[in-house]
Amino acid sequence: MKSHTPPEIRPPFAHYSHGIEVGPGARWLFSSGQLGLAPDDSLPEGAEAQAERAFANLDAVLASAGMTRADVVRLNSFVTAREHMAGYMAARDRWVAGLDPAPASTLVIVAGFTRPEFVVEIEMTAAREP
16 A cells, blocks of 8 residues: 655645555455444443444454454544544544554544434445455
8 A cells, every 4th residue: 555645735634644545456345334332232431432442343344354454544434523523533543553554534523423422433444455
């Protein structure tokens, strides 16, 4: 994978790439949006704890495909209010720490999810090159 962060545009706000190039013949993995729900349906309180659990769920999806965080090329994340951004970003920064290249990333504030106690949802795209 090759990172594309051209000097003609503003550098990223955090540890992410403006673009990721994946070579031919790669095996792709697309996740559904992951909430902060544990297998027992428990939901931690707060954006940071929910993001931590959602990232743990993504780790499980990666492992089931024989992939790791190093294979992640894009994260799309959603929070229900601006005040949840800091908690989400703290969890995200820990999850992507040391990844090189860092995945492309988008964070959007949305009106809500299916239940009001859900405040974070994260989806991921990964690719493993041959």
